[in-house]
Amino acid sequence: MASLAAPAAIEGQYLDFRSPLRWRRGRKAKRPRSIIPGFGLTMGFTLAWLSLIVLIPLSLIFLRSAGMGWEAFAQVAFSPRAIAAYRISFGTALAAALVNGVFGLIIAWVFTRYTFPGRRMFDALIDLPFALPTAVAGIALTAIYANNGWLGQYLEPLGITAAYNPIGITIALIFIGLPFIVRSVEPVLIDLNVEVEEAALSLGAQPWQVFAHVIFPAIMPALLTGFALALARGVGEYGSVIFIAGNMPFESEIAPLLIVTQLEQYNYDGATAIALVMLAISFAMLLFINVVQAWSRHRTGA
Amino acid sequence: MVSLRTFAFASVAALGLSLAACSGASSQTDGGTVELLNVSYDPTRELYEEINPLFAAKWKEETGQNVKINMSHGGAGKQARAVIDGLDADVVTLALAYDIDEIAAQTDALSKDWQSRLPNNSSPYTSTIVFLVREGNPKDIRDWDDLVKPGVQVITPNPKTSGGARWNFLAAWAFAKQRYGRDAQAQEFVTRLFRNVPVLDSGARGSTTTFSERGIGDVLLAWENEAFLAQKELGEDKFDIVVPSISILAEPPVTVLDGNAARHGTTELAKAYLEFLYTPEAQDVIGRNFYRPTAEAVKAKYARQFPQVNLVTIDGEFGGWQAAQQRFFNDGGVFDRIFEQRR
Structure with missing residues (x-):
């Protein structure tokens, strides 16, 4: 996690990525020769492993849907119902990631800046959404937020139905996504020099100015990483959402459920068609976030 | 970084082990x-x-x-x-x-x-499809046409993902067809029925939970054996079983x-x-x-346990499963059209 969270801190090591050719000419090269040996071996492992775990399964999706022809592909992947499902999936994942961005940041702040009894225990609790089987989470959340649940019964008189609609989906995704933000931001906050903040204060900055101009730019890349991870996870989440969503077509039906629906009809091609669209949108979003991240890092000179 | 590399090696080792385990297994x-x-x-x-x-x-x-x-x-x-x-x-x-x-x-x-x-x-x-209602049947649900009344909430899983729900759907269709005569009217009937469905779970057990634990809905369309089981497990004083005038032989x-x-x-x-x-x-x-x-x-x-119901069959009423699946549940079928109309 640490390496994901603070790319800036370990950037020095990225300098090691050179072609073997340049490796041989190491002495003449401008940049100093890496002091860590074994680049060839580890890079080989990296490529083999990535291919086995990520690239081959993903390319199967492309191959499968490539065989079905554009018309059949569009009919499944861009039906009104599928488009409604994409909107719900990406919309709720975005909303959940935004909520998590705010509250996850506050939680990370509290855990790194203050000491209080039970802090370590609360800190460990953050990881539970990782460990819990998602179906268990879904059932528990539904039990709490349904109209006869612990919290749902107080929300209902206020006119808020918190389960079996997009709000319910968002709640499940907030639960699932929280650790990504907290765990991404925490190490950066720990590394942040308190002296810099004190210097800013002594130079007459208001506390909000310290946050906006000193702290926030420093944690921005990590926050974006966490945001991207939470978003990506939320888009693909099935197990917990399915129990709280209500699953009504056009209203609360998520795209992964449509994939399962296609499989239920033994329509493997249709399932991969929807998967491909989700993959493309997700990839574009992650790429965009990475670009923003690189830009913000460049701008703040971190 | 060190921990990452250790992790990578551990993963390779684990993969090797699992491959070995696979090849050695299953005789x-x-x-x-x-x-x-x-x-x-x-x-x-x-x-x-x-x-x-x-x-x-x-x-x-x-x-x-x-x-x-x-x-x-x-x-x-x-x-x-x-x-x-x-x-x-x-x-x-x-x-x-x-x-x-x-x-x-x-x-x-x-x-x-x-x-x-x-x-x-x-x-x-x-088996067949019956109704599970709350104790005392407060909404007075006796037959399929009570399910389309305004204010009645019906719980059934999604026919696209649940086999049981397909039986539910077809049973409702069979009732409407016999009562009103024409396909168009049957479709109108099931459309109204699904307008009363607030939650579509993906499987039969999910719907049973929604109805019994979450307290949502007035009537659950269920396998007869699931309905009996729910009554046995959750208490006879909580739910009643209502047998409709017509149902389907599952x-x-x-x-x-x-x-x-x-x-x-x-x-x-x-x-x-x-x-x-x-x-x-x-x-x-x-x-x-x-x-x-x-x-x-x-x-x-077991005659006393299972009430006599007028049961239609999938082959007699719908020309077998292949035809029924094609017509009602595949993409663009009757069930999809119901929800497209609802928008």
Whole structure:
């Protein structure tokens, strides 16, 4: 996690990525020769492993849907119902990631800046959404937020139905996504020099100015990483959402459920068609976030 | 970084180990014990838990061979897909003929005429669709046409993902067709019915939970055996069963996957296992587990438990599962159109 969270801190090591050719000419090269040996071996492992775990399964999706022809592909992947499902999936994942961005940041702040009894225990609790089987989470959340649940019964008189609609989906995704933000931001906050903040204060900055101009730019890349991870996870989440969503077509039906629906009809091609669209949108979003991240890092000179 | 590298090596080692484990596993016969894999759907868990030891005892008595029956349960469609994708089942006992038809179509494990090989369309037990309502039936729900009244909330799973829900849908359709006569009116009826559905769970057990635990809805459309089970497990004073004037005869079929069984050398065993389901002994267990027995003698014993219902059949009313699936549940079918109209 640490390496994901603070790319800036370990950037020095990225300098090691050179072609073997340049490796041989190491002495003449401008940049100093890496002091860590074994680049060839580890890079080989990296490529083999990535291919086995990520690239081959993903390319199967492309191959499968490539065989079905554009018309059949569009009919499944861009039906009104599928488009409604994409909107719900990406919309709720975005909303959940935004909520998590705010509250996850506050939680990370509290855990790194203050000491209080039970802090370590609360800190460990953050990881539970990782460990819990998602179906268990879904059932528990539904039990709490349904109209006869612990919290749902107080929300209902206020006119808020918190389960079996997009709000319910968002709640499940907030639960699932929280650790990504907290765990991404925490190490950066720990590394942040308190002296810099004190210097800013002594130079007459208001506390909000310290946050906006000193702290926030420093944690921005990590926050974006966490945001991207939470978003990506939320888009693909099935197990917990399915129990709280209500699953009504056009209203609360998520795209992964449509994939399962296609499989239920033994329509493997249709399932991969929807998967491909989700993959493309997700990839574009992650790429965009990475670009923003690189830009913000460049701008703040971190 | 060090921990990451350790992790990478650990992962490689783990992969190596798991590959080794895979290649070493799965031999069907082992020291006088024969294994049989029965791939079934969700609600039969309790049923086969009771039947399997009875059969094992009988087989041991007749042949001296120990038999171990492994069960795999899950949504019927999911289970069929697992078999198509290579799950090495000897027999399948699923919720719909359609799912086994798909196995026959997509693999060469069994012939397409599988359903005529055993009595009653290869269904040793049957069931039907009934209503589960809250104690005292506060909304006074007696028949299908009560379900489309304004203010009545109906809970059913999604027919696109649940075999049970397809039976629900077809039963409602059959009622409307008989009551109003024309297809257009039947479609109008089921459209109104689904307008009263607030939650579409993906499976039958999910809907039962929504209705009984979450307290949502006035009536649950359920398998008869699930309704009895819910009453037994959750309390007779909480729910009543209402039997509609017309329903559908659900025939969950069973069959041997010849190709797989031949490869395992379990053909005789698999056949005997399924034939055992038709014996009075097994039929009695079937009745006790709230499935409708098919053997005449046992039927009489459980007659009081199962009310007489006017049952239509999938073959008679809808021309078989292939046709019904195509017309109602595949993409662009009647069910999809209902929701497109609703928008």
